[in-house]
Structures are given as structure tokens and as C-alpha cells.
Amino acid sequence: MSMFCFQCQEAAKNVGCSGSRGICGKSDRASDLMDLLVFVLRGMSFYVEQSKQLIDRKYGIFLVQGLFATITNANFDEDRIVELIRKGFVLRDELKVKAGPLAGVVVPECATWKENDKEAMVVKSKEVSPLSYDSNEDLRSLKALLLYGLKGIGAYADHAHELGFHNDEIFQFTAEALAAIDKALDANALVALVMKAGEVSVKTMALLDEANTSRYGHPEVTKVKLGVGKNPGILISGHDLRDMEDLLKQTEGTGVDVYTHSEMLPAHYYPNFKKYKHFVGNYGGSWWQQDKDFETFNGPILMTTNCIIPVKDSYKNRMFTTGMAGYPGLKHIGPRPEGGMKDFSAVIKLAKTCPAPKEIETGEIVGGFAHNQVMAVADKVVGAVKAGKIKRFVVMAGCDGRFNSRKYFTDVAQELPKDAVILTAGCAKYRYNKLPLGDIDGIPRVLDAGQCNDSYSLAVIALKLKEVFGLDDINKLPLSFDIAWYEQKAVCVLLALLYLGVKGIRLGPTLPAFVSPNIAKVLVENFDIKPITEPKQDVAAMMAGR
Ligand code: FSO
Numbered sequence: 001m002s003m004f005c006f007q008c009q010e011a012a013k014n015v016g017c018s019g020s021r022g023i024c025g026k027s028d029r030a031s032d033l034m035d036l037l038v039f040v041l042r043g044m045s046f047y048v049e050q051s052k053q054l055i056d057r058k059y060g061i062f063l064v065q066g067l068f069a070t071i072t073n074a075n076f077d078e079d080r081i082v083e084l085i086r087k088g089f090v091l092r093d094e095l096k097v098k099a100g101p102l103a104g105v106v107v108p109e110c111a112t113w114k115e116n117d118k119e120a121m122v123v124k125s126k127e128v129s130p131l132s133y134d135s136n137e138d139l140r141s142l143k144a145l146l147l148y149g150l151k152g153i154g155a156y157a158d159h160a161h162e163l164g165f166h167n168d169e170i171f172q173f174t175a176e177a178l179a180a181i182d183k184a185l186d187a188n189a190l191v192a193l194v195m196k197a198g199e200v201s202v203k204t205m206a207l208l209d210e211a212n213t214s215r216y217g218h219p220e221v222t223k224v225k226l227g228v229g230k231n232p233g234i235l236i237s238g239h240d241l242r243d244m245e246d247l248l249k250q251t252e253g254t255g256v257d258v259y260t261h262s263e264m265l266p267a268h269y270y271p272n273f274k275k276y277k278h279f280v281g282n283y284g285g286s287w288w289q290q291d292k293d294f295e296t297f298n299g300p301i302l303m304t305t306n307c308i309i310p311v312k313d314s315y316k317n318r319m320f321t322t323g324m325a326g327y328p329g330l331k332h333i334g335p336r337p338e339g340g341m342k343d344f345s346a347v348i349k350l351a352k353t354c355p356a357p358k359e360i361e362t363g364e365i366v367g368g369f370a371h372n373q374v375m376a377v378a379d380k381v382v383g384a385v386k387a388g389k390i391k392r393f394v395v396m397a398g399c400d401g402r403f404n405s406r407k408y409f410t411d412v413a414q415e416l417p418k419d420a421v422i423l424t425a426g427c428a429k430y431r432y433n434k435l436p437l438g439d440i441d442g443i444p445r446v447l448d449a450g451q452c453n454d455s456y457s458l459a460v461i462a463l464k465l466k467e468v469f470g471l472d473d474i475n476k477l478p479l480s481f482d483i484a485w486y487e488q489k490a491v492c493v494l495l496a497l498l499y500l501g502v503k504g505i506r507l508g509p510t511l512p513a514f515v516s517p518n519i520a521k522v523l524v525e526n527f528d529i530k531p532i533t534e535p536k537q538d539v540a541a542m543m544a545g546r
Pocket residue numbers: 239262263287306307398399400426427428451452453486487488489490
């Protein structure tokens with residue numbers, strides 16, 4: 001059997017990618033190796049559970065980083081996945097010693113498989129695809145939902161870790177949930193774990209919010225420039241703010257400017273980054289448009305996380321990865337030494353030899369409406385609602401993607417009446433953040449809170465509005481959710497919203513391929529999740545509170 005992967009929204013035919021390459025460009029071999037890496041993480045988790053002790057942070061960090069490396073569009077480099085598998089074997093065997101004798105315990109294969117020869121690894125990896133998680137389609141579906149939520153948790157926990165923030169409960173749950181893949185659990189037990197994943201998703205995003213805001217300040221309303229300057233530049237993409245910090249420090253005074261791309265745009269909203277004069281603006285559009293944007297940018301590009309698309313020869317020599325991101329043939333910037341900074345000198349050296357970026361657009365975009373900032377103007381917002389000037393808030397957070405079906409989100413943004421305000425976070429905003437949608441008494445009609453993880457900020461805003469309006473249920477607010485999903489961080493965000501009690505979420509462009517018809521029914525019945533339909537029809541329903 002060739003690869004099988006159905007973890008993202010662009011899974012082939014909304015069933016799954018198989019054959020020699022996924023729609024994202026991931027090779028058969030990389031996909032299989034990622035399944036094997038998850039298998040090794042399951043083995044580690046088995047021994048964590050058996051030792052009945054709190055997980056040592058060293059293992060917890062490896063679990064979340066290993067999961068992060070398997071997320072869509074983060075790492076395409078087979079050799080780096082093999083390195084992680086090898087390290088995982090070593091850690092698993094250490095945990096086995098800690099767990100001690102296991103008389104009478106059924107030890108799953110993931111905890112015993114020994115082979116670490118590269119070819120044998122690939123053979124083994126053919127057997128550990130998500131299709132092997134259970135012979136029952138619905139139980140398999142729940143295990144996949146749990147795993148993909150965990151991958152999102154892993155990514156956010158790793159960002160928090162890079163900033164020195166940890167919550168051991170997140171690591172402990174990650175191990176508990178990974179170990180569950182190898183257990184014969186019934187649907188109720190798995191649903192309970194999925195709901196707990198929602199609770200842990202909230203905690204992880206809250207931790208990352210605390211890490212980001214305590215280190216860089218609370219995001220402020222900011223106008224971000226879209227044009228370019230005359231100096232050569234470095235384009236930084238992905239989500240890692242610690243990398244952003246190191247790069248800004250190292251480029252200061254060098255004559256090299258720094259621009260953000262895609263999900264790094266919200267870095268401009270943080271006070272501690274605003275102080276850098278050479279932090280010029282945002283260049284280009286959404287992640288899937290990077291092939292065009294990277295070509296005209298002319299200078300080096302640093303990918304700190306996903307989303308990477310297949311790299312073109314025209315800019316291959318100018319592109320770098322770091323952290324859990326990777327791509328064969330690209331230069332990779334290694335980890336930060338204890339107490340120090342990552343070494344971006346090679347990126348800066350190359351930038352100095354490059355022409356300035358080519359201007360592709362001018363103007364500016366406004367963002368920075370995270371919870372602290374919105375609450376600072378809460379009176380104004382509440383006043384506008386009470387005066388009937390704002391009839392409804394529509395949360396349109398999430399991801400963007402390549403397919404034309406996402407035009408739906410642009411159409412909804414345009415179709416919404418002028419007294420509706422869009423709350424957004426994540427790269428989904430690129431479908432409408434450059435449209436002239438206007439404002440309501442100075443409150444812009446698109447309020448961008450930040451990256452996909454800042455969807456947490458939107459939930460905080462909703463919970464505070466519930467309090468301000470004296471409501472006992474978040475679902476009584478004049479608030480609708482029309483969420484665009486693509487990869488596994490969006491699964492984490494979705495589970496967080498469900499855990500917070502949000503009902504009636506519209507989800508698109510399609511429901512996940514890994515959700516079986518029966519599990520989809522459960523989601524519809526318990527949470528009133530609905531697939532998107534036509535923009536006009538959905539706008540009318542949302543404005544009517546449905
Ligand atoms: Fe987007 Fe990619 Fe941020 Fe995702 S750039 S799609 S959910 O990685 O993480 O929103």
C-alpha cells in the first residue's frame with residue numbers, strides 16, 4: 001500500500017491522499033515516516049502511562065515537537081523525520097527503564113518495535129497509517145480526530161516552550177491521548193478524550209497567549225504597511241515569535257529590512273516589535289501564494305513553521321527553514337543555544353547581496369484587535385450594539401487554502417450587511433482583509449486578533465461580552481461562527497470552541513475527511529455543527545441568529 005493521509009482539508013477527493021505524493025506535495029515516504037514517528041511517540045506514551053509518574057518535561061517537549069513536525073506543510077524533509085524517529089527510540093527505551101517490570105500488562109507493538117534501519121523503517125511505516133488505528137470506522141475516526149487535535153496542541157505548546165512557558169498538564173495529556181490510540185476503547189471513552197483535548201487546547205492557547213503577551217506586550221491596533229523600501233529585505237513567515245525576535249535583534253543596524261509574510265503578519269501588532277525601525281511591513285498574501293510572492297521578494301525567506309508549499313528553483317537558494325519546519329535541499333537554521341539566540345547570520349549575509357523587494361502592492365491593513373485591545377474599547381462596542389449599530393458579530397477565523405471553494409469566505413465577507421462585524425484570526429483573513437469593508441463609528445468591520453492561535457483571544461472576547469451583557473450562555477450573544485479550516489491547528493481551535501460550549505458553528509469548505517458519517521452525525525446532534533452552504537443563504541441564516 002502506498003501512503004495514506006487524510007489529516008487536512010485538501011485531502012484528495014475529501015477522502016485521503018495516496019499514491020506517490022499528497023496534494024500538499026508531501027512524498028509517499030515522508031508521509032509514511034511521519035506515521036512511524038507518531039507510532040514511536042505512542043510507544044513513549046505507553047511507558048509514560050505505565051510509570052504512573054508525572055511526565056518529565058524532556059519527554060513532554062519531544063512528544064509535542066514530534067507531533068508538530070508531522071503537521072501539514074511543516075516538514076517535507078525525510079532525513080529530519082528519520083532523525084526524530086531515531087531520537088524517539090532512544091527516549092522510548094529510557095522511559096521503558098523508568099516504567100520498570102510490567103508483569104501482566106499487555107504491551108503494544110509501538111512500545112517494543114526495535115528496528116531502526118532506514119529501509120526497515122519505511123517497510124514498518126506502511127503498516128502504521130491512521131487506517132490501522134481501529135478496524136471500526138467510527139472508532140478510527142475518533143482516534144484520528146483526537147490525534148489531529150493533539151498535533152495542533154503540540155504546535156502551540158512548542159511555541160510556548162520556545163518562549164520558556166510550560167504547563168506539564170499539556171504534556172501529560174498528550175501522552176495519555178497518544179497512548180489511547182493503542183487501546184481498545186469504546187466510543188464514549190474516545191469522545192471523553194476528544195472533549196478533554198478541547199479543554200487542553202484552551203489551556204495551551206491560553207499559555208501561548210500568556211507567553212506572547214508577557215514577552216512582547218499586548219497587541220495594539222496597528223496599521224501595517226504593504227509597500228516596500230529601498231533596502232534589501234528578509235521575509236519571515238510561519239508563527240514563531242521567538243524567531244521573529246532573534247531576527248529583528250540581529251538585523252538591527254545592518255541595512256537589511258524585515259518583512260512579514262502570511263501568518264507572521266500579526267507580529268507587527270506587538271509593542272516590543274514595533275520599536276524596530278527596520279521592521280517595515282507585510283509582503284504578499286496567503287501561504288499558498290508564496291510561490292509568486294517569494295519570487296518577487298528578491299531576498300532571503302525564513303520559514304519558521306508551516307505552511308510551506310513545494311519550493312520553486314527560482315527562489316530555492318534564498319529559502320531557509322528553522323525549528324520544526326524543514327524541506328529537502330533548503331538550508332536549516334539550528335536550535336538556539338541555552339540562554340542565547342538562533343544564528344541567522346547566513347540569512348543576513350545573503351540578504352546583503354540581494355536587490356530590494358519588488359513592490360507588488362501599496363497601502364496598509366489594520367489589525368491588533370486581540371482581547372486586551374478590544375476590552376479597552378468595550379464601552380464603545382457595547383454602546384454600538386445597544387444602539388443597534390452593530391447587529392451581529394461573525395467569527396470567521398481559521399485557515400486559508402488553495403482551492404477556489406474558499407471564495408465562499410470572500411463572498412460572505414462582502415455579503416454581510418454593513419451592521420455586521422467580522423472577528424478574525426489565522427490566515428483565513430487573507431480572503432477579505434484587503435477589501436474596503438469600512439467601519440462602524442470608527443470600529444473597523446474586520447477585527448483581526450492575530451494568528452490562528454489567537455482564536456483564543458476571540459473566545460476571551462466572546463466570554464467577556466457574555467459577562468458585559470449579563471447573559472448566562474455564550475450562544476445567546478449576537479454572535480455566529482463561520483470557520484474556515486485547513487490543517488490540524490484548526491482542529492485544535494475547533495475542539496477548543498466546542499469545549500467552551502459554542503454551538504451552531506459553520507465549518508468549511510468541507511467537513512473533515514477523517515470524520516466518519518456517524519461521527520459527523522454526533523457532531524451535528526450534540527454541537528449543531530453545520531457544513532457551509534451558499535454565501536447568501538448562510539449570511540441570511542446567521543443574521544437571523546441561526
Ligand atoms: Fe494558516 Fe498554515 Fe495558522 Fe495553519 S499558515 S494554515 S491553521 O499553518 O496555522 O492559520
